[in-house]
Amino acid sequence: MKEGAWSEAWTRLAAGRVARIAFLIMLALILLALLGPAFSPHASATLDWQSVATAPGGSSRHWLGTDRLGRDLFVRTLEGARVSLAVAAVASVVSISIGLGYGAVAGYVGGHTDRLMMRFIEILSGLPLIFFVIFVTVLFGRNEVLLFLSIGAVGWLTLARIVRGQTLSVRRREFIEAAIVSGASGARIIVRHVLPNVASPAIVYATLAIPQIILLESFLSFLGLGIQEPQASLGTLIAEGAGELQSAPWMLLVPGTFLTLLLLSLNLVGDGLRDAFDVGERG
Amino acid sequence: MALLDIESLEIHYERAGRRVETVRGVSLAVEKGECVGLVGESGSGKTQLFLASLGLLPRDARMQGSVRFEGHELMGADARALNRIRGSKLTMIFQDPLSALTPHLRIGAQLGEVLTTHRGCSRSEARAAALAALARVQISEPERRLRQYPHELSGGQRQRVLIAMALLGDPCMLIADEPTSALDVTVQAQILAFFETLRAAQPLAIVLISHDLAVVARLAERIVVMYAGRIVESAPAARLLARPRHPYSELLVQCAPKIGGPRLERLPFVPGRAPRGEDSFVGCAFAPRCPRAAPRCREERPLLETGRAGAVACHFPIDS
Numbered sequence: 365m366k367e368g369a370w371s372e373a374w375t376r377l378a379a380g381r382v383a384r385i386a387f388l389i390m391l392a393l394i395l396l397a398l399l400g401p402a403f404s405p406h407a408s409a410t411l412d413w414q415s416v417a418t419a420p421g422g423s424s425r426h427w428l429g430t431d432r433l434g435r436d437l438f439v440r441t442l443e444g445a446r447v448s449l450a451v452a453a454v455a456s457v458v459s460i461s462i463g464l465g466y467g468a469v470a471g472y473v474g475g476h477t478d479r480l481m482m483r484f485i486e487i488l489s490g491l492p493l494i495f496f497v498i499f500v501t502v503l504f505g506r507n508e509v510l511l512f513l514s515i516g517a518v519g520w521l522t523l524a525r526i527v528r529g530q531t532l533s534v535r536r537r538e539f540i541e542a543a544i545v546s547g548a549s550g551a552r553i554i555v556r557h558v559l560p561n562v563a564s565p566a567i568v569y570a571t572l573a574i575p576q577i578i579l580l581e582s583f584l585s586f587l588g589l590g591i592q593e594p595q596a597s598l599g600t601l602i603a604e605g606a607g608e609l610q611s612a613p614w615m616l617l618v619p620g621t622f623l624t625l626l627l628l629s630l631n632l633v634g635d636g637l638r639d640a641f642d643v644g645e646r647g
Numbered sequence: 648m649a650l651l652d653i654e655s656l657e658i659h660y661e662r663a664g665r666r667v668e669t670v671r672g673v674s675l676a677v678e679k680g681e682c683v684g685l686v687g688e689s690g691s692g693k694t695q696l697f698l699a700s701l702g703l704l705p706r707d708a709r710m711q712g713s714v715r716f717e718g719h720e721l722m723g724a725d726a727r728a729l730n731r732i733r734g735s736k737l738t739m740i741f742q743d744p745l746s747a748l749t750p751h752l753r754i755g756a757q758l759g760e761v762l763t764t765h766r767g768c769s770r771s772e773a774r775a776a777a778l779a780a781l782a783r784v785q786i787s788e789p790e791r792r793l794r795q796y797p798h799e800l801s802g803g804q805r806q807r808v809l810i811a812m813a814l815l816g817d818p819c820m821l822i823a824d825e826p827t828s829a830l831d832v833t834v835q836a837q838i839l840a841f842f843e844t845l846r847a848a849q850p851l852a853i854v855l856i857s858h859d860l861a862v863v864a865r866l867a868e869r870i871v872v873m874y875a876g877r878i879v880e881s882a883p884a885a886r887l888l889a890r891p892r893h894p895y896s897e898l899l900v901q902c903a904p905k906i907g908g909p910r911l912e913r914l915p916f917v918p919g920r921a922p923r924g925e926d927s928f929v930g931c932a933f934a935p936r937c938p939r940a941a942p943r944c945r946e947e948r949p950l951l952e953t954g955r956a957g958a959v960a961c962h963f964p965i966d967s
Contacts, residue, residue, distance in 0.1 A: 474706060475706050537746055538741050538743060538746040538747045539746060539747050539748055539749040539750070541703055541741070541747070542739075542741060542747040542748070542749075542809070542812075543749065543760075544701075544702075544703060544733065545701055545703065545733050545734060545738060545739045546733065546734035546738070546760070546761045546764070546812060546813075546816070547730045547731070547732075547733040547734025547735060547761070547764055547765055547816070548730070548734070548760065548764055549726070549727075549730060549764075550726065552760075552764070556749075556752070556760065557749045557752075560751045560752075561750075561751065
């Protein structure tokens with residue numbers, strides 16, 4: 365990445381109005397999830413028996429209502445969002461690390477190694493990966509960290525393919541030959557000369573993968589395989605809310621709206637980033 | 648013992664079921680401190696020859712023969728062994744100086760990498776050495792160049808950076824593949840002049856690969872002419888330029904425009920097309936384009952015969 369390319373990408377990102385608004389919304393939602401609960405008088409686990417399943421509104425002490433146990437939905441949604449964001453962060457870091465490393469090695473080494481590594485990916489992507497995650501959860505019990513890691517471990521396949529493709533084209537460039545001629549080792553060439561050149565598609569992929577990961581976690585939690593009570597994630601809240609759809613629709617609408625806004629803004633930021641980086645080589 | 652000794656090297660590829668031969672049996676020795684010019688049309692195998700020496704050929708290249716550098720066999724050597732030689736004793740500079748520099752690394756970092764790899768230098772040592780190397784290739788404002796990215800430099804500056812990088816490992820042999828073809832004529836002259844001063848200062852063997860006889864004529868002591876993957880003539884530069892013996896060399900020499908020569912309506916050229924790697928020959932590969940070709944040329948391949956002043960592969964060499 366050349367000097368100025370990052371700042372230029374940033375300028376382009378900011379120039380797209382949709383992406384800019386989406387970025388601000390995303391930032392606001394994340395900040396809200398991190399700081400919001402601190403400003404609320406209620407704690408997420410406190411049961412308020414005076415106002416069980418109250419609808420949101422000015423008269424209530426709870427801004428966004430409460431659930432069946434009288435827990436404040438505002439706080440619970442934000443804490444659930446925290447969990448969802450943490451899953452997304454950990455899982456995307458895991459999948460990006462594996463994907464970058466695996467793809468770059470396959471693409472750079474090439475030949476039989478590459479063929480073998482790619483066949484392995486094809487076999488893995490042929491398996492229903494959701495069952496892998498479920499299997500791990502069932503086998504090792506419901507463990508948050510394990511859930512994070514296993515989601516990350518199934519998310520790297522696409523990225524590895526993207527990175528491999530990029531590496532193949534980078535490796536044919538003359539500066540790689542020049543690096544070989546100057547006596548640099550394979551590992552050094554991958555780290556110093558190849559990876560920085562494939563960073564931008566990886567970043568774009570990551571922003572687009574985060575919403576998928578959040579969705580996957582929500583889905584697993586919805587099925588009851590993810591986060592456990594009393595902890596909540598957006599997925600468990602939605603699952604709970606879905607059960608009360610007729611009597612207390614806000615229980616679904618509050619976390620549902622939050623999730624929708626979060627996913628939408630992340631996707632738009634990802635699209636904006638892709639456009640911002642998608643300028644080829646300049647200079 | 649020659650510094651670099653290539654012996655009956657053959658390179659071919661299997662592409663879509665066809666055998667593509669790029670080098671068809673070449674033996675070439677380069678002595679310590681010697682400057683050899685390697686001339687030939689595109690596709691004559693001149694670059695392949697040295698890419699093979701450095702282990703840079705594509706994976707599907709099939710090679711036979713031997714390449715020894717200071718007595719060490721390079722053919723089939725593993726990357727670890729090659730890396731001890733590459734970049735330190737034996738190095739190469741490429742035709743296009745922009746694409747040969749990693750775009751996202753500052754010049755200082757790229758130069759420093761060679762030193763930290765081969766010398767185990769610390770960062771500050773590497774920086775000082777990189778600066779000295781840039782000063783050595785007479786680049787303007789070397790301090791500033793260290794902090795710049797490749798795209799911020801001009802073509803001539805980039806080529807100087809590449810040369811500086813090649814010289815960092817203190818090589819005894821430099822392979823220059825069309826080092827000036829991507830540069831304009833004035834910069835080309837400066838770079839060639841720099842090579843001359845470089846050779847005057849230290850015994851550095853240079854292999855100058857070019858299709859431009861004028862470039863080669865200026866530096867090389869010996870000129871080797873390749874055609875269709877084989878050497879057709881090898882002779883001391885002055886002799887080859889004055890009295891070429893192979894008809895192909897003669898045509899090449901005639902094609903090089905001369906300053907002060909008679910004004911020509913049309914520039915001379917070698918008629919016909921250069922043979923490709925897929926073509927196979929019974930006789931001499933040049934026979935179809937050769938003004939002196941006789942029936943024998945099409946039936947029997949001439950071997951490279953070494954005489955008093957160089958070697959030539961022709962049944963009917965000029966002046967015999």
